[in-house]
Amino acid sequence: MPLTGKNYIAGEPSAEGAEVFYSVDPRSKTTDALPFHNATQNEVDRAVVAAAAAFQEIRGYPSGKIADLLDEVAAQVEALGDDLLHTADRETGLGLPRLTGERARATGQIRAFAGLLREGAYLRAIINTEQPGQPAIKQMQFPVGPVAIFAASNFPFAFAVPGGDTASALAAGCPVVVKAHPGHPATSELFAQAISAAAAAAGFPAGTFSMLQGNGIDVGQWLVAHDAIEAVGFTGSLRGGRAIYDAASRRPRPIPVYAEMGSVNPVVITQAALAARADEIADGLVGSVTLGTGQFCTNPGLILLEDSAATRDFITAVAEKMEAAPAGVLLNEAIAAGLDSAVGQTAAHAQIEVLTGAEAVSDGDFFCYRNTVMQTTAAAIREDERLQIEHFGPVTLFVVCEDGDDLRGAVDSLEGNLTSTVHAEEAELESIGGLLHQLREKAGRVIWNGFPTGVAVVHAMQHGGPYPATTAPGTTSVGMNAIYRFMRPIAFQNVPDALLPPALQDANPLGILRLVDDVYTAEAI
Ligand code: NAP
Helix, strand or coil, X not given: CCCCCCXXXXXXXXXCCCCEEEEEECCCCEEEEEXXXXXXXXXXXXXXXXXXXXXXXXXXCCHHHHHHHHHHHHHHHHHCXXXXXXXHHHHHCCCHHHHHHHHHHHHHHHHHHHXXXXXXXXXXXXXXXXXXXXXXXXXXEXXXXXXXXXXXXXXXXXXXXXXXXXXXXXXXXXXXXXXXXXXXXXXXXXXXHXXXXXXXXXXXXXXXXXEECCCXXXXXXXXXXXXXXXXEEEECCHXXXXXXXXXXXXXXXXXCEEEECCCCCEEEECHHHHHHHHHHHHHHHHHHHHHHHHCCCCCCCEEEEECXXXXXXXXXXXXXXXXHCCCCCCCCHHHHHHHHHHHHHHHXXXXXXXXXXXXXXXXXXXXXECCEEEEEEHHHHHHCHHHHCCCCCCEEEEEEECCHHHHHHHHHCCCCCCEEEEECCHHHHHHHHHHHHHHXXXXXXXXXXXXXXXXXXXXXXXXXXXXXXXXXXXXXXXXXXXHHHHXXXXXXXXXXXXXXXXXXXXXXXXXXXXXXXXEEECCCC
16 A cells, blocks of 8 residues: 555554654655645544444454454564565664564564464463452453553664554453554554454454554644553653653543663673673674664663773773674664754763763764763762663763772672673682672563563563662563553453353463462363
8 A cells, every 4th residue: 555644543644733844764864755744633533433442342352253353463463574574674763683683573573472362371360269368369460441652763663553562452352443653654553554454354343453643742742642542662762651640640531651861771790791702892882872873761871890801801891893784774864863862962071081982973864863971970970860861873881980999889889670690700609699680670670691682472471670770660561470561450250150241260271370269270260
């Protein structure tokens, strides 16, 4: 289908408003001719009302029917073919190899949710049978209702219109209204066409999915404020996520916001690790900081070491490698401006030394920033939380600590992060435990002798962390557990078997694993 520049509301293109914006190629800074229409408040309302109507139907659908929808979505996304890859490459500059991989990740996670639904235990059926003095209590998870999703700029597939937030919300049985990211509107429209077609092919009501375009905060604010929205998924900046969280809290009926925001992903490198493999760690670190031009929420942005000659040599080597590495393309003008402003603020700090970079490449054809390495002290980190801001790009900050106590003091002062990492040696296993668990308190994922970029989509993954990494540290936005952001448990007390959902009926007609009187079993009662 040709691109229209319109919103997709319950399967239909719609362009009620006069405000438009354009897709920009970050490599050439040229603007495409097709205007994309900002959704109006009426269009936001139509999308949410259609989602609420759809929920009345799909809340009763069996898991298998929802799994069929997810498989159809994955197939329709693949059917977009190379046109999708070239469109996204033109809008993001991420390159075809990365985008090909990201498409596989996006369709893979959609199909993984289909598998989760067919297996069935995700419903978390828990049964306590009637006992003397205790009624029968039976609990399982139910979808919450219409969900608003904010697509991310830096993952145009895997965290955007068909991304993990949308996949997990649909898997939960919730209709979805996506606010597309204005950095890649054409890519977003292709996905909207694909998902709308999938909903129709799978026999779902059209309101199951809508996509709204917008290059200002109005569309998102209207969406979050709409009374029929029950939960919000968001990936982006701390400022944006916090604004949406606050907007949701101000509603007469507040709703949960699952916002994944900024993170500096601290990495601690011990002296023993440096002695054993300084070159290897330097190469890995530079690769991780510059991957995707540093535009990952898991970018290692804060590196803590004790002061020594080896530490100083290591920092010099990393700075040289960063300087030698080619400067990559940034996603869009706003990201480039945000990076310039964030690094500028940090570099101006009295306790910061710039070792390389810290300036925009302004004469280039594309949005670009020099690979940047800065250095500071543990005392500065402890005393000024502004040194913990995310620099969203190829930037890292070394924290040189006087000794082990100074380093642990710096770790103690860290804010919440998505990840924390330790590079250490086997011989240190007994002595490093305290520090590892100190880092555990600061993050959702702890990494041993690796780098934080690269997030596996598996059951055990935790992609979340204490604020300001997220607004809901008990949840994850990657992996199968992401579905529970959009479900809630309901317990039934003494309700007759015939009125219960199949997952809770005594005969266990779904044959799923359940926790019955404190024992996991797939047997009937
Ligand atoms: P963003 O500015 O947070 O925007 C993300 C989405 O939220 C966009 O659709 C945006 O709409 C919307 N939004 C922002 N502020 C809002 C508000 N006050 N009310 C309602 N909606 C609002 O993120 P971005 O554009 O992707 O990138 C900007 C910065 O975010 C980056 O420089 C980087 O620092 C950070 N970032 C972090 C991650 C991460 O995973 N941690 C990922 C991407 C970006 P409009 O654009 O239409 O205004």
